Amino acid sequence: MTKNYYKAACLAIGMLLFSCASEDMMEETSTQTTTVGINNTLEMSKKTPIKTPVDILTWDFNDLNEWEDATQAGVPNYYIENGILRMFTNANTWDRTKVKSVATYTSGTYSWRVYVPTMGVGDCASIGAFLYNDDTHELDFEIGYGKESARQELNAVADDLIVYATSQANPYHSFPTKIKREQWYTLSITLALNNKKKYVATWKIDNQILTTKTLTYGTQKKFKIFCSVENLSFIGDHIPTTQNYGLFDWVEFK
Numbered sequence: 001m002t003k004n005y006y007k008a009a010c011l012a013i014g015m016l017l018f019s020c021a022s023e024d025m026m027e028e029t030s031t032q033t034t035t036v037g038i039n040n041t042l043e044m045s046k047k048t049p050i051k052t053p054v055d056i057l058t059w060d061f062n063d064l065n066e067w068e069d070a071t072q073a074g075v076p077n078y079y080i081e082n083g084i085l086r087m088f089t090n091a092n093t094w095d096r097t098k099v100k101s102v103a104t105y106t107s108g109t110y111s112w113r114v115y116v117p118t119m120g121v122g123d124c125a126s127i128g129a130f131l132y133n134d135d136t137h138e139l140d141f142e143i144g145y146g147k148e149s150a151r152q153e154l155n156a157v158a159d160d161l162i163v164y165a166t167s168q169a170n171p172y173h174s175f176p177t178k179i180k181r182e183q184w185y186t187l188s189i190t191l192a193l194n195n196k197k198k199y200v201a202t203w204k205i206d207n208q209i210l211t212t213k214t215l216t217y218g219t220q221k222k223f224k225i226f227c228s229v230e231n232l233s234f235i236g237d238h239i240p241t242t243q244n245y246g247l248f249d250w251v252e253f254k
Contacts, residue, residue: 055254056252056253056254057252057253057254058250058251058252059101059250059251059252060083060249060250061080061083061084061085061248061249061250061251062080062083063080064080064085064099066101066102066103067099067100067101067102068099068100068101068102069098069099070098070099070100070226070228071096071097071098072096072098072230073093073094073095073096074089074090074093074094074095074096074097076097077089077090077095077097077229078097078099083249084247084248084249085099085227085247085248085249086245086246086247087099087127087227087228087229087245087246087247087248088229088243088244088245088246089125089229089230089231089240089243089244089245090240090243091240091241091242091243092239092240092241093231093239093240094231094239095229095230095231096228096230096231096232097228097229097230098128098226098227098228098230099226099227099228100132100224100225100226100227101224101225101226101251102224103224104133104222104223104224105222105223105224105225105253106191106219106221106222106223107191107192107193107199107219108190108191108253108254109188109189109190109191109252109253109254110131110188110189110190110191110223110225110251110252110253111186111187111188111251111252111253112129112141112186112187112188112227112248112250112251112252113184113185113186113248113249113250113251114127114129114143114184114185114186114187114246114247114248114249115183115184115185115246115247115248115249116143116161116179116180116181116182116183116184116185116246117181117182117244117245117246117247118181118182119144119145119161119181119244120145120240120241120242120244121145122145122148122236122237122238123144123145123231123236123238123239123240123241123242123244124144124231124232124233124234124235124236124237124238124239124240125144125145125229125230125231125232125235125236125240125244126142126143126144126228126229126230126231126232126235127141127142127143127144127228127229127246128140128141128142128143128226128227128228128229128230129141129187129226129227129228129248130142130226130228131189131191131223131224131225131226132223132224132226133221133222133223133224135168135169136168136169136170137168137169137170137217137221137223138166138167138168138169139166139167139168139189139191139201139203139223140164140165140166140167140168141163141164141165141166141187141189141203142163142164142166142232142235143161143162143163143164143179143246144161144162144232144235144236145161145162145235145236146161146162146176146235146236147234147235147236147237148237150162150176153176154176154177154178156178159180159181159182160178160179160180160181161178161179161180161181162176162177162178162179162235163176163177163178163179163205163210164176164235165177165203165210165211167201167213167215170215170216170217171213171215171216173211173213175203175210175211177210179205184249185205185206186205186206186207187203187204187205188203188204188205188207189201189202189203189204190202190204193218193219194214197218197219198214198215198216198217198218199214199215199217199218199219199221200212200213200214200215201213201214201215225251225253227246227248227251229244229245229246231244
């Protein structure tokens with residue numbers, strides 16, 4: 001009977017030791033799993049870059065929210081149709097039809113999606129996509145038929161119009177070139193800062209550089225964004241004899 005008692009006691013002790021060992025193994029396995037999970041998360045965070053969102057402002061012209069009238073002469077000749085801003089000037093007038101952004105902006109890329117129509121032969125009419133702070137801090141695209149003298153200098157043919165990329169002052173800079181009529185274009189002006197914190201302006205059409213100019217000022221000058229069609233004497237040979245127009249699909253700042 002004593003022998004049986006010893007056997008039972010040994011069996012009980014053995015089972016108790018096995019139970020403790022099992023719990024230790026489970027606890028160790030659980031700890032290892034948790035550690036591996038943390039390590040995997042850390043590895044994933046190292047491999048996955050943190051993305052900084054790029055601020056892009058786009059106006060699709062489904063409405064004129066965030067824009068205001070800036071017409072200087074004549075009545076506001078514009079309306080929205082199917083998400084397109086149509087602007088025009090009338091014949092035998094010096095209409096200056098404009099809209100401008102409510103907010104102001106500094107360095108970045110400004111883009112306009114613009115349709116350039118036929119435009120009247122010799123008409124002093126211009127489609128404008130430009131940035132304006134004041135008369136001496138203004139950067140433009142101006143598109144029109146052009147004076148005959150300018151057309152001859154550029155060897156313009158019948159389906160060419162003239163586009164000017166211009167800084168009105170500080171310093172003055174103007175680059176004329178040809179552009180085909182009856183087509184859509186993306187016009188852009190990029191304002192970057194050099195090591196002296198001055199703007200470097202780059203004008204592009206469909207991502208092709210037209211001209212670049214370093215300006216004498218920087219971000220202390222903020223710009224409103226403009227869309228316009230204006231009858232202006234510099235870009236033709238006579239007061240317009242037809243109604244001229246331009247279409248704006250969207251404007252973007254990034």
